[in-house]
Amino acid sequence: MDDMIHDASTAQCPTDLLAAARAGDRLAMSRLIEAELPWVRAVVAGYVQASENVDDICQEVFIAVWQSLHRLRSPAGFKAWIYRIAVNKVRSFYRRAGRRSSVELSADLQAGDGREALERSSRRESVLAALKKMPPKYRDPLVIHYLRGKSCDETAEILGLRPVTCRIRLLRGRSRLEDLLRKDGAL
Amino acid sequence: MKNMTCEQAREFLAAREMKLPFEPEAAHACEQHLAGCESCRRVLLEGRELSELLAASLAPYAEGAEELAERIAIDLPARRAAPSYWRSQVFRFDAAAAALLFGAGLFVGWWFRPAPPPAGAPGPVAPAATVAPQLIGSSGTLAHELLPRDRVRTSERRRFIIVNPVAPDVILEVDRQAEFEDRLELPDGAGAGDVPVE
Numbered sequence: 332m333d334d335m336i337h338d339a340s341t342a343q344c345p346t347d348l349l350a351a352a353r354a355g356d357r358l359a360m361s362r363l364i365e366a367e368l369p370w371v372r373a374v375v376a377g378y379v380q381a382s383e384n385v386d387d388i389c390q391e392v393f394i395a396v397w398q399s400l401h402r403l404r405s406p407a408g409f410k411a412w413i414y415r416i417a418v419n420k421v422r423s424f425y426r427r428a429g430r431r432s433s434v435e436l437s438a439d440l441q442a443g444d445g446r447e448a449l450e451r452s453s454r455r456e457s458v459l460a461a462l463k464k465m466p467p468k469y470r471d472p473l474v475i476h477y478l479r480g481k482s483c484d485e486t487a488e489i490l491g492l493r494p495v496t497c498r499i500r501l502l503r504g505r506s507r508l509e510d511l512l513r514k515d516g517a518l
Numbered sequence: 519m520k521n522m523t524c525e526q527a528r529e530f531l532a533a534r535e536m537k538l539p540f541e542p543e544a545a546h547a548c549e550q551h552l553a554g555c556e557s558c559r560r561v562l563l564e565g566r567e568l569s570e571l572l573a574a575s576l577a578p579y580a581e582g583a584e585e586l587a588e589r590i591a592i593d594l595p596a597r598r599a600a601p602s603y604w605r606s607q608v609f610r611f612d613a614a615a616a617a618l619l620f621g622a623g624l625f626v627g628w629w630f631r632p633a634p635p636p637a638g639a640p641g642p643v644a645p646a647a648t649v650a651p652q653l654i655g656s657s658g659t660l661a662h663e664l665l666p667r668d669r670v671r672t673s674e675r676r677r678f679i680i681v682n683p684v685a686p687d688v689i690l691e692v693d694r695q696a697e698f699e700d701r702l703e704l705p706d707g708a709g710a711g712d713v714p715v716e
């Protein structure tokens with residue numbers, strides 16, 4: 332056990348972490364999950380209306396990643412692979428449950444009290460609601476881009492798009508979001 | 519680049535907000551445009567506001583990632599044993615054989631399908647209805663891997679056949695690449711070729 336902890340803490344490079352996780356190191360896996368979770372969560376949340384399902388689906392995503400890590404041949408494809416797993420887990424979630432999306436805003440964003448805080452949180456909810464209304468092809472790039480430090484190449488890589496295509500989708504997505512927020516009075 | 523239009527300036531501003539690559543001379547042209555265009559200056563400010571709002575709205579997804587990651591990692595089930603190289607090759611061969619047999623079966627079934635009922639009469643028409651398309655389980659393997667490429671690449675007439683090597687009776691049959699990808703259960707069937715599969 333000590334060895335495992337030692338391995339994971341010295342393996343800082345994502346490729347090393349990946350190799351350690353592949354070999355069954357849960358601590359390394361937890362580091363990998365931690366690094367990828369924010370954008371996976373946001374992507375999943377874009378498809379799912381009830382926010383309480385998001386973390387459950389994320390858990391399913393990472394269980395699938397864990398179980399199939401030995402199938403991943405190239406570490407470079409890791410994030411793109413996770414993205415596809417995430418989208419498919421959302422699909423199977425809906426299929427299993429026979430659910431249709433119903434509009435329900437996320438409750439986890441209610442923060443603070445006072446009118447200003449309320450207004451701020453309601454604007455954020457408007458953004459999330461607007462994102463949910465957007466087609467995934469425009470929403471996912473935007474969400475990933477903002478949660479992965481705005482690297483165009485990395486966003487493109489996760490989505491399996493050419494950087495040029497990704498750039499166009501980001502620009503269109505942003506402008507769609509802007510239109511939706513204007514219509515909603517949130518901008 | 520000179521004389522940027524408002525449209526070009528706004529696209530540039532949006533790109534810069536998102537840290538997308540741009541040509542240095544575009545930055546210069548945009549500055550010039552902004553100097554003489556009040557409405558684009560307003561767009562610049564609104565664009566910043568949009569970026570901040572979007573970042574703030576998404577930030578909660580990053581919050582608590584550490585705890586959740588830890589919880590997920592602790593609850594990870596025991597891992598299935600990875601198949602050895604040789605075992606997976608044999609596995610593939612079995613699955614390929616199953617796929618070929620199934621394909622042949624479909625063809626025979628289609629060939630000897632019952633005559634269609636007279637017009638107006640209700641009744642099954644499509645031969646595929648004899649096997650309800652079913653989504654493969656988590657151990658599915660793509661026809662891509664199992665069959666020579668020319669047998670899998672779809673045209674209007676050819677169909678994708680996906681066989682689960684663990685339970686070869688569970689078969690997914692679809693017409694188009696898009697449908698194939700839509701209905702594919704990842705990760706074990708992960709991706710039509712581009713997701714690495716050993």
Ligand SMILES: [Zn+2]
Pocket residue numbers: 523524525527551555556557558
């Ligand atoms: Zn202008």
